[in-house]
Amino acid sequence: MPVARSSKAQSSKQPQVSKAPSVTENVPQEKEEGCQAKRSPSSPQGGPKKRSAFGDLTNAHKNQTLTGKKEGVKAPTRKATRAPPAPIVAKNNEINLKKSLRRPPPTDVPVEPEKDSVSEEPVQVLVVEDIDKEQLGDPYANAEYAKEIFDYMREREEKFLLPDYMENQPDISRDMRAILVDWMVEVQENFELNHETLYLAVKLVDHYLVEVVSMRDKLQLIGSTAVLIASKFEERCPPCVDDFLYICDDAYKREELIAMEMSILRTLNFDINIPIPYRFLRRFAKCARASMETLTLARFLCEMTLQEYDYARERPSKLAASSLLLALTMKNLGGWTPTLEYYSGYCAQDLHPLVKRLNFLLTYQPCDKLKTVRTKYSHRIFFEVAKTTPMDMMKLEEKLKS
CATH class of the missing domain: 1.10.472.10 (Cyclin-like)
Structure with a gap:
């Protein structure tokens, strides 16, 4: 039972008691996610307990705009010019021929792939999904700048390693x-x-x-x-x-x-x-169209690493991507899609070592006394994801290779 608080402390936290209990049934997915951010007063933890710690958030249309510009370009009009004398023309042709022979063939932009790019462009749009398209009309979502914002956060990771x-x-x-x-x-x-x-x-x-x-x-x-x-x-x-x-x-x-x-x-x-892993995790889960239960399992895996000093030096974006990949694998929901690879910047092979470490951490927790995270995610409001059986290391290895 929580210790009774003083009158002064009660007055400062009294507005939180009047909150309505959170309900997870028959709630849309986006609203249900917000419900998990706040715990209801009827949760097992109850009110605040005092104790001493040591006492006991696109550029998919760019390809379309670029191709549109290419199609709309008009051929330059030729001006009528006086033809030069024949000896001068022959001499210029000889000089141009020598220059063309010295010039190396282009390597960066091949000739034929331009046809392939035109034919493959609709296929690429279908595979890599524009995840921000649905929120373009929402002024609070900032969907027009979403990818640039997360690219900026990826750059800031270098500063906070x-x-x-x-x-x-x-x-x-x-x-x-x-x-x-x-x-x-x-x-x-x-x-x-x-x-x-x-x-x-x-x-x-x-x-x-x-x-x-x-x-x-x-x-x-x-x-x-x-x-x-x-x-x-x-x-x-x-x-x-x-x-x-x-x-x-x-x-x-x-x-x-x-x-x-x-x-x-x-x-x-x-x-x-x-930059923190939680923001990247919500972004990547949106790319995977993951359900709230799958996202909560990835949150649990990511939050387990907060206590472990060995994971403190991992990049937040990589830690979030690995947590989601392990959650998808545990739920048999497929692997790392091209959409996830595009928005996260990681391919599946980059995440496999960290995914194995996360599964090992889930299987063998170092300290049995520190169970706050497991107890928190054992509650029904978090779908009791802490009770999910960890994967066998050999089966995980086979699924990652497949």
């Missing part, structure tokens, strides 16, 4: 980081925060520890402050400072939390728009 910072942290270990992330998942559940908030908060912790050497007694302060910053960036109504002081069991003072917030923002130069 994490090094092996644990070697420079003498008082913090990988297990301590796993305990902290497990607690942050519980905070996200209790405050009914978006999943983007959780992923961004974990990224903030990692990038801050790359630059600053911290002691173990300040690790929970870093984690709670990272959730506070991520909430201000992602949430419409983020929790207040007093809520985070309460959820930490009053282990820190208000001045310490505000000072840590200033330290994290200054250390990261206020550049906190870090």
Whole structure:
């Protein structure tokens, strides 16, 4: 049972209690996805529980426009010019002939493939689907810029690649980081925060520890402050400072939390728009036309990696693509389609090693004590995807090769 909160804390979180419970039956797919972002008050977790962490988001029409331009080009009109004398013409022809013999044959643009490209163009449009076409009229979807936005986020991944910072942290270990992330998942559940908030908060912790050497007694302060910053960036109504002081069991003072917030923002130069796997996962699931159950299974696989330090240095887009490919394989929904390859930038062979590691992680969880993610996705609102039987490694190998 959750510990009774003080009157001050109750007043700050009272509006969340009046929320209607989320219903997943007979709801459209897009609205049902939004229901999973917030947990209902009737969920098994109940209200916020305070404890110490260490105490217990196209260019498909470009081809059509280019071909349209080629068809509309008119032949240049020839102007009537006076013919030069015959000796000059013969001399010019001789010079042009020598130049043509010296010039190497074109290699980049062959002659015959132009016919093939014209004949194959309709087939390519049918295989690679324009996933943003349906939302072109929606002013809130920004479908006209969707592909450019995700291409930009792919470019920003290069800036936020994490090094092996644990070697420079003498008082913090990988297990301590796993305990902290497990607690942050519980905070996200209790405050009914978006999943983007959780992923961004974990990224903030990692990038801050790359630059600053911290002691173990300040690790929970870093984690709670990272959730506070991520909430201000992602949430419409983020929790207040007093809520985070309460959820930490009053282990820190208000001045310490505000000072840590200033330290994290200054250390990261206020550049906190870090690419996260969750955004790429929703984009790739849209390319695959995946159902909510399949998408939730991919979310579970991706969220399992938050606690594991070995996955922190993986590219977010690659981690999201591998999670979706494993979920599709587990559901027998086919492999990596040309549409997924086009929008993700990864072919199936690029993802196979990481897919095998994810299946191994699902089969053999390193720590049995940290079960917050499994408990969260064992609830019926998440289709109980945590209870899905992992694939046999040999069968997975055969399906990936086929």
